[in-house]
Amino acid sequence: MQTATITRLVPGVNALPLPEEAPTQRLTCSNCNLRELCLTSGLCPADRARAETIVNARRRVRRGEALFNAGDEFHSVYAVRSGFFKSSVVDNEGREQVTGFFMGGELLGIEGIGTGRYNATAIALEDSEICIMPFALIEEMTHQVRPLQRHLHSVLAREIVRDHGVMMLLGSMRAEERLAVFLLNLSQRFKARGYSPSEFHLRMTREEIGSYLGLKLETVSRAFSKFQEAGLIEVQQKHIRIADIPGLHKIAGQGN
Amino acid sequence: MQTATITRLVPGVNALPLPEEAPTQRLTCSNCNLRELCLTSGLCPADRARAETIVNARRRVRRGEALFNAGDEFHSVYAVRSGFFKSSVVDNEGREQVTGFFMGGELLGIEGIGTGRYNATAIALEDSEICIMPFALIEEMTHQVRPLQRHLHSVLAREIVRDHGVMMLLGSMRAEERLAVFLLNLSQRFKARGYSPSEFHLRMTREEIGSYLGLKLETVSRAFSKFQEAGLIEVQQKHIRIADIPGLHKIAGQGN
DNA sequence: CGACCTTTTGAACGTATTCAACCGATGTGG
DNA sequence: CCACATCGGTTGAATACGTTCAAAAGGTCG
Numbered sequence: 047m048q049t050a051t052i053t054r055l056v057p058g059v060n061a062l063p064l065p066e067e068a069p070t071q072r073l074t075c076s077n078c079n080l081r082e083l084c085l086t087s088g089l090c091p092a093d094r095a096r097a098e099t100i101v102n103a104r105r106r107v108r109r110g111e112a113l114f115n116a117g118d119e120f121h122s123v124y125a126v127r128s129g130f131f132k133s134s135v136v137d138n139e140g141r142e143q144v145t146g147f148f149m150g151g152e153l154l155g156i157e158g159i160g161t162g163r164y165n166a167t168a169i170a171l172e173d174s175e176i177c178i179m180p181f182a183l184i185e186e187m188t189h190q191v192r193p194l195q196r197h198l199h200s201v202l203a204r205e206i207v208r209d210h211g212v213m214m215l216l217g218s219m220r221a222e223e224r225l226a227v228f229l230l231n232l233s234q235r236f237k238a239r240g241y242s243p244s245e246f247h248l249r250m251t252r253e254e255i256g257s258y259l260g261l262k263l264e265t266v267s268r269a270f271s272k273f274q275e276a277g278l279i280e281v282q283q284k285h286i287r288i289a290d291i292p293g294l295h296k297i298a299g300q301g302n
Numbered sequence: 303m304q305t306a307t308i309t310r311l312v313p314g315v316n317a318l319p320l321p322e323e324a325p326t327q328r329l330t331c332s333n334c335n336l337r338e339l340c341l342t343s344g345l346c347p348a349d350r351a352r353a354e355t356i357v358n359a360r361r362r363v364r365r366g367e368a369l370f371n372a373g374d375e376f377h378s379v380y381a382v383r384s385g386f387f388k389s390s391v392v393d394n395e396g397r398e399q400v401t402g403f404f405m406g407g408e409l410l411g412i413e414g415i416g417t418g419r420y421n422a423t424a425i426a427l428e429d430s431e432i433c434i435m436p437f438a439l440i441e442e443m444t445h446q447v448r449p450l451q452r453h454l455h456s457v458l459a460r461e462i463v464r465d466h467g468v469m470m471l472l473g474s475m476r477a478e479e480r481l482a483v484f485l486l487n488l489s490q491r492f493k494a495r496g497y498s499p500s501e502f503h504l505r506m507t508r509e510e511i512g513s514y515l516g517l518k519l520e521t522v523s524r525a526f527s528k529f530q531e532a533g534l535i536e537v538q539q540k541h542i543r544i545a546d547i548p549g550l551h552k553i554a555g556q557g558n
Numbered sequence: 559c560g561a562c563c564t565t566t567t568g569a570a571c572g573t574a575t576t577c578a579a580c581c582g583a584t585g586t587g588g
Numbered sequence: 589c590c591a592c593a594t595c596g597g598t599t600g601a602a603t604a605c606g607t608t609c610a611a612a613a614g615g616t617c618g
Binding site: 139161260 | 421444459462467
Binding site for chain 4: 476477517518520521524539
């Protein structure tokens with residue numbers, strides 16, 4: 047499981063360019079198509095060019111493999127370059143709670159700053175690639191590039207805001223509302239990345255969706271079936287087509 | 303409701319010392335008994351002395367009064383100097399979700415950095431006093447006092463970790479487990495502030511506890527009664543005595 | 559003291575869970 | 589390449605937990 051493929055991007059012992067990227071331009075934040083969704087979003091080109099030295103390597107993570115585990119020593123923040131992750135925490139009784147799903151441009155592990163250890167486990171739900179950003183480099187760079195500091199604060203704060211949304215979802219909504227909110231959120235994030243907002247593949251199982259939403263997998267499955275009967279979606283295994291986005295919004299927004 | 307009593311701590315138009323503090327030493331982070339629980343925790347005396355200029359005023363907030371409202375423009379972070387607050391968000395349908403309770407030394411409003419507006423509403427549950435820390439000053443100071451920057455990151459990250467705990471609670475635990483976890487958490491926080499960990503006053507209503515825990519107020523009340531019958535606590539209205547902390551841990555920890 | 563708010567408790571109800579069976583898809587080894 | 593084992597998903601029936609509705613008692617505050 048620990049056969050990580052690491053691509054060094056900075057001069058060093060392993061600096062030789064790997065075959066698959068040798069002929070083309072090297073991938074940096076400046077030419078990354080996810081730059082406006084990631085840590086350097088909002089920076090001017092000059093600032094971004096300086097900040098992108100934060101990414102000192104990339105790494106492939108295969109489906110099912112852990113990028114990091116809860117309790118591991120924190121040293122780096124990871125940006126999803128491609129693929130899909132879940133993060134989860136486990137309590138004393140071994141119950142897993144999925145705390146989030148992550149796609150291109152989103153950051154993983156950042157809450158490790160608090161204690162010096164990762165709080166959650168991050169697992170790839172499909173073969174993925176991530177950018178490694180040592181936190182020491184990030185902190186150093188925030189002193190040289192002020193907008194980056196502001197943006198780092200913003201990223202952390204928005205994660206808190208996101209969590210408040212999840213608390214609202216878990217604390218006050220019924221099963222079908224939760225699933226509708228979940229589907230709309232995925233839809234909107236796919237859209238922001240240039241994918242279809244109405245047709246996509248779920249990378250996670252019903253059980254993982256259920257864990258995230260505070261429901262059992264059977265309840266998730268039943269809600270999918272009910273949405274399909276109502277003509278709101280078409281669902282076949284992991285393939286989803288959203289037929290009626292306003293209809294889902296109506297369910298998401300109100301007591302039914 | 304907006305009759306805020308503001309005590310200026312820095313020279314300025316309203317710099318005259320108010321009667322109640324004129325005769326004694328001025329309250330600063332350096333001599334605040336909450337300093338190790340607050341934003342300057344972990345700083346050496348010299349760094350703290352520099353950083354404490356962040357607090358440029360204090361303000362009284364009376365019971366029931368809002369310190370800030372969701373949607374208000376974000377400019378300051380607030381530290382609870384004395385008293386007790388709740389924070390909550392409201393969805394489209396008007397449902398309130400309490401996202402946290404805050405006591406001495408804890409920070410309010412920090413997630414506003416993300417969007418430039420407060421995400422939640424903060425309401426005093428008893429007459430309280432808070433320290434006002436303009437975020438512009440905080441950001442400026444992090445450049446002069448490196449450990450402060452690290453600590454600011456840490457505070458934000460621990461808020462995320464805390465939220466993950468709440469997600470676990472809301473997503474995977476049953477009513478009595480949730481209440482046990484809640485009581486133990488309060489107990490531990492009172493203890494950290496030098497109060498009795500086994501006997502305290504609940505500042506919030508059953509409804510607010512329920513909102514926080516994703517339960518109805520009747521369910522909270524029943525769970526209290528059941529804990530009392532089991533000899534785990536003595537409860538009379540808002541007064542709580544925890545008689546059997548290990549017993550509560552047992553309930554908090556396991557499926558019953 | 560009276561009005562109002564909070565809390566408690568009971569009874570009926572409803573939603574999500576649990577238990578179970580079955581089906582389809584996926585992947586592995588002979 | 590097929591057979592079989594495994595995993596993920598769907599659906600039904602019974603159950604359990606928390607909610608809803610309701611009434612009444614206890615506190616609090618003007």
